[in-house]
Amino acid sequence: MPCKPLIGLNADFRAAARTTPAFAYIAEGYYKSIIKAGGVPILVPPQVDEPSAHRVLDAVDGFLFIGGADLDPRNDGFMLHPSVRPLDPGREASDRMLMAEIAERRMPVFGIGTGMQLINVQQGGNLFLHIKEDLPSAVPHYDVQDTNHRHTLDVVSDSLVGRVYGDGEIRVTSRHHMAIDEVAPGFRVTARCPDGVIEAIESEMIDWFAIGTQFHPESEAASALDIRIFEEFVDAVRDRLDHGDQTDTSDFQLVA
Numbered sequence: 001m002p003c004k005p006l007i008g009l010n011a012d013f014r015a016a017a018r019t020t021p022a023f024a025y026i027a028e029g030y031y032k033s034i035i036k037a038g039g040v041p042i043l044v045p046p047q048v049d050e051p052s053a054h055r056v057l058d059a060v061d062g063f064l065f066i067g068g069a070d071l072d073p074r075n076d077g078f079m080l081h082p083s084v085r086p087l088d089p090g091r092e093a094s095d096r097m098l099m100a101e102i103a104e105r106r107m108p109v110f111g112i113g114t115g116m117q118l119i120n121v122q123q124g125g126n127l128f129l130h131i132k133e134d135l136p137s138a139v140p141h142y143d144v145q146d147t148n149h150r151h152t153l154d155v156v157s158d159s160l161v162g163r164v165y166g167d168g169e170i171r172v173t174s175r176h177h178m179a180i181d182e183v184a185p186g187f188r189v190t191a192r193c194p195d196g197v198i199e200a201i202e203s204e205m206i207d208w209f210a211i212g213t214q215f216h217p218e219s220e221a222a223s224a225l226d227i228r229i230f231e232e233f234v235d236a237v238r239d240r241l242d243h244g245d246q247t248d249t250s251d252f253q254l255v256a
């Protein structure tokens with residue numbers, strides 16, 4: 001029986017309140033989708049220092065960055081916008097540290113929601129801070145009354161999401177007010193909402209499997225097709241395990 005890959009997932013963090021202790025936590029859909037796709041989820045609370053983050057990555061085979069609140073634009077040199085609800089600063093610092101090292105190692109990575117936005121900014125892209133202002137003709141991408149708010153999706157056929165969803169009408173779960181503006185170098189857009197908002201990106205780099213979806217394939221409203229994205233990710237992680245990390249030079253020995 002093939003060995004199941006270990007997939008790290010960054011946990012979210014909620015500070016202590018009057019009657020509750022602080023929590024690291026994660027919505028069920030993220031880790032259940034990894035299990036359904038054949039991986040073993042390893043929940044990673046915010047890491048406080050770089051050596052610890054690196055040890056975590058030594059122990060896992062791939063990484064899933066989950067959704068959450070907003071990346072603080074000041075960390076990328078932009079001004080705060082009144083609509084921004086920043087992530088817990090400890091989670092954001094940890095996520096950024098992990099992401100920088102994942103990119104360095106060319107470790108397979110999948111980002112959802114804030115997780116996709118993190119991949120994009122860490123790789124040199126940027127974000128619209130509030131769709132309603134930046135793209136006033138966009139359809140609603142967030143509904144406070146309905147966590148499973150859905151809209152349609154146009155996919156690029158020659159891509160992972162194109163392969164997964166195929167032809168026909170696709171509807172996906174949407175929960176965001178920010179969006180990708182400029183796509184990071186080395187990535188391409190592989191799905192958009194019909195209003196033009198970027199909904200998926202994929203790495204074009206031959207040595208790095210990295211994908212992101214702005215929509216939520218892990219949501220309660222997910223279809224069997226949505227789960228196929230997780231299967232493609234876990235397959236890519238397994239493939240790298242089976243065929244070795246082409247970019248890992250740690251086993252090479254200098255011969256004098």
Ligand SMILES: N[C@@H](CCC(=O)NCCCC(=O)O)C(=O)O
Nearest residue numbers: 067068069070113114176177178
């Ligand atoms: N900064 C983002 C957040 C998008 C996102 O990740 N939404 C999911 C929230 C919680 C969850 O379901 O895990 C934005 O653009 O709004």
